[in-house]
Amino acid sequence: MQVIWLIIIGAAAGFIATRLMKIEADLITTIAIGVLGALVGGLVLRILLAVTGWAAGFIGAILGAMLLIWLWQTYGPKR
Incomplete structure (x- = not known):
């Protein structure tokens, strides 16, 4: 069930x-x-701020996704 939540939140x-x-x-x-x-x-x-709960996970998910996009745009293949 947690995998489904991970996909939905993701x-x-x-x-x-x-x-x-x-x-x-x-x-x-x-x-x-x-x-x-x-x-x-x-x-x-969660590790750095010691915050638990779905709200922290959701905010962290958005920030993490934005970080991945930035890394991809900066260091990924150039078009």
């Missing part, structure tokens, strides 16, 4: 992060960005 976080960073991505990429962002941002935020 999809929402990925959607918000891609809109904030003005990135056009397909649904699968948006979900992947959000899920990876949820893992990275959620864990880092």
Whole structure:
């Protein structure tokens, strides 16, 4: 059941992060960005700030997804 929540939270976080960073991505990429962002941002935020709960995880997921987008734009393949 937690995997389903991770996908749902990841999809929402990925959607918000891609809109904030003005990135056009397909649904699968948006979900992947959000899920990876949820893992990275959620864990880092919970560890550094010792904050628990779904709100901290959601905010961390958005921040993590935005970090991944920035890293991809900065260090990823150039078009």
